[in-house]
Amino acid sequence: MMKRHPNLILAILAVVLFFLGVINVGIGDIFIPPLDIIQMLTGQGDVNERYIVFNYRAPRILLAILIGGALAVAGVIMQTILNNSLAAPDTLGVSGGAAVTALAVVSIGPSMSVFSVSFAAFIGGALAAFFVYILAYKDGADPVRLALVGISVSALCGSGVELALLKMNANAQTSLLWLNGSLFGRSWDQIQTALPVIIGAILVLLLFTRTLDSLKLGGQVAAGLGVSVEKVKIALLGFSTLLTGASVAAVGMIGFVGLISPHITRQLVGSQHRYLLPAAALVGAVLLLLADTIGRSVLQPLEIPAGIVTSLLGAPYFLYLLYRESKMGRQSVS
Structure with a gap:
């Protein structure tokens, strides 16, 4: 049944990726709750925490998404x-x-x-x-x-x-x-x-x-x-x-x-x-x-x-x- 609704699967995967990224961003020496991370995406939240997220943690999250996607597509092609x-x-x-x-x-x-x-x-x-x-x-x-x-x-x-x-x-x-x-x-x-x-x-x-x-x-x-x-x-x-x-x-x-x-x-x-x-x-x-x-x-x-x-x-x-x-x-x- 899932194969008949690939667009739904794509949407579900995108949602899972988003929330997993939010959870990952919060992990570190200073734990940041997921709701605080979501608030930061709208420009709110603690200034110091925003600096940590956007300068140190966000790049590795985005890079993980890029590299994981690249390797998977390369595997499909091969x-x-x-x-x-x-x-x-x-x-x-x-x-x-x-x-x-x-x-x-x-x-x-x-x-x-x-x-x-x-x-x-x-x-x-x-x-x-x-x-x-x-x-x-x-x-x-x-x-x-x-x-x-x-x-x-x-x-x-x-x-x-x-x-x-x-x-x-x-x-x-x-x-x-x-x-x-x-x-x-x-x-x-x-x-x-x-x-x-x-x-x-x-x-x-x-x-x-x-x-x-x-x-x-x-x-x-x-x-x-x-x-x-x-x-x-x-x-x-x-x-x-x-x-x-x-x-x-x-x-x-x-x-x-x-x-x-x-x-x-x-x-x-x-x-x-x-x-x-x-x-x-x-x-x-x-x-x-x-x-x-x-x-x-x-x-x-x-x-x-x-x-x-x-x-x-x-x-x-x-x-x-x-x-x-x-x-x-x-x-x-x-």
Whole structure:
């Protein structure tokens, strides 16, 4: 029944995201009640509390929404064009490749512009995806083989990240940011850099919803409908890599949001991409914001990076998907 009312689901997700954001903003050394937060949105409330909210807490909330949405949309695109339920920025090595090249640029020139770091992340993510696909392709890209190769490339990139951090003599906080993904200490600077890239890429991808629906039916069907399949796939993969690169450049490596969100969203609104893409963006934003809320509140004053929380939630689900795909493969052979 829910799949018949996707607009209602979109509205519900937006409301859930809003109230979760209000709750998250209130968490900290100084707790601010949700009603006070809502009053601040109308220009009222304590001046000191407003300063704390709008200068320190609001940026990380908005960044969580942006990054969660970007990774979820990137996951939808990758799963559709590869016809692979295990495809995602982290399982294809895109996140790892983006992180290692971004840090390499920073280590070479600490004064590099934010645009240079983001561009390097995009190039690294694209190269990682290319190598994963080449190494995994054998009479087609088998889902399990693609996932296993992606994990291997991600591990290799993770080692590269650690080497880059050692070269930079980075402190523990910086290392934690890039290795586990953290929203701690994020400011409006990251918002200004990530916002135009992420929003722009998502808006462009929304223009391809019918094309994505055609690709979901198979390459031959899409070609019969007039789609230039290979060119479109490369373009779509480029935009999904751009989303991933912008996300990694802003907060480091966030695992499993891009893998889980598309599966949850399909259960809610179905597989039509005109609903799937915006709903996935909202689901991804909710997941990352929820992970950040849990990380900030469970062991106060200690803060658990959001990437660690998403990994704890996502790893069991990934193993389940891996088992399911392997089982389906054995059944098709028999």
